[in-house]
Amino acid sequence: MEAILLVGGQGTRLRPLTISTPKPLLPTAGVPFLAHQLARARAAGVDRIVFATSYRAEMFEAAFGTRAHGVDLVYVSEDEPLGTGGAIRNAAGALTCGPDEPVLILNGDILSGHDVPAQVALHEEAGAAVTLHLTPVDDPSRFGCVPTDGEGRVTAFLEKTSHPVTDQINAGCYVFRRKAIDAIPEDEVVSVERETFPDLIESGAVVMGYVESGYWLDVGTPEAFVQGSRDLVLGRLASSAMPGEPGERLALERSRVSPGAVVRGGTAVGRGAVVEAGATVIGSVLLDEAFVAEGATVRDSVLSRGARVGPGAVLDGVVLGDGAVVGPGNELRGGVRVWPGIKLPPTALRFSTDA
Incomplete structure (x- = not known):
């Protein structure tokens, strides 16, 4: 299975840490943050990843080369930021899979312990265009709110709202059918959250929600970055990329x-x-x-x-x-x-x- 890893953001909330280093490369529990994602992706059956880069793009290949943690790596950069959907579409040119194959989309600032193979299995069983990892949180108003029906089908995609209708939020890991990626406009600024997902739902396409309440953390702030590193060192989330035993x-x-x-x-x-x-x-x-x-x-x-x-x-x-x-x-x-x-x-x- 192939994956696209979104690592183009500037990480402004993490400054001054990100002045010289992109957020996904910050040392986290002894290794670059992305090392933990690469190791987990490999364990989930991913054998090839396309990096969607922008900010300090050259540093990613310098850090990982063309193969790391058992995964082949390819790098595609944006000349101008294209948004989440635009970045996915831009990186898709380096994919080798067929139109009906699943493609895993990972965000470079999410630390998650959820069951990726189970998410992929749900996607395949439902014949979905996209399957989103959803996780319940105490305060969903801070995130994208994603209600589902009794069969797990996504009924709406509501960006940050003060009156959330569910505690399920977009956890930032998606399984796309390749042809659903190819339908995203090329060389345009597109948001999957505000455009792609709502448009698919409105068109009647099958968009599924895989709900799991396991470990999940957006490491986009200094406090969360420290927490993520601490949790990995303590073993609250296992990672084969960590250079030592938990403790x-x-x-x-x-x-x-x-x-x-x-x-x-x-x-x-x-x-x-x-x-x-x-x-x-x-x-x-x-x-x-x-x-x-x-x-x-x-x-x-x-x-x-x-x-x-x-x-x-x-x-x-x-x-x-x-x-x-x-x-x-x-x-x-x-x-x-x-x-x-x-x-x-x-x-x-x-x-x-x-x-």
Whole structure:
């Protein structure tokens, strides 16, 4: 089975992490985020994936080459953003399957443990044009709301609404029949959510909803990105791509965690990163060459490449860009983001975006 992987977004909600790296390539539990998707796709029977790229397109092939995790890889780029539907149609030119074959569509910012083979099986049994993975959530008003009838057929596709009629949302994984992709207008900006799916439903085409309430996470914000990495390290979602066994922490080669440091809660410690004695790091992501000094506390935060936290500093829910420095005694909380290269001098600064 072939798949298209949508990885063209700029990841603006994740800045400054995405200034130099596309969101799908951010290190997550020790490897690029997409490595987990590639491994799961292979386990589901996918043997060839077309990357639909745009932002920093060249970095994807540099990261994965033409084959990774047992899957052959092809890369197709957009000159101008074409929307979700336009990106799928643009990438379809590199598919090799016939018009009635299923094509799996994956979003490059979704971490999911749902049963992909079961979704494909439902698609085939129903003879559907498209089958969407749907998942129930507590607050569906934040997402695309997708009601289904008693047979699982999608009856409407309602983008974010303050009065949702169901708790089922679009979870961002689709199975298209190849000819349904070919029917999307070529070289045009098209949204599958606002145009393709509603048009198919209105035309009477079979659009099915595969409902599963397993692990699902949109990693598009810093908080969700940290949660996704933490969940993978802790083993809440299994991934054969993770370079180590699940546990309280994942420490990559050349990292150094002092025996006198407390590092737990699903923390990932990148290559060459250092955590000194007396430091505490809980549920965080430390990228390569990051440094946490003695007595510092880091919780639910991301330290980008070469970022440094001085002695006694406190970070809680903070993102440090590449090479950012937090001097001794600073206290940063509640979603503070420090841009690459910024250096906060030694001080007793206390700052929170909630203040």
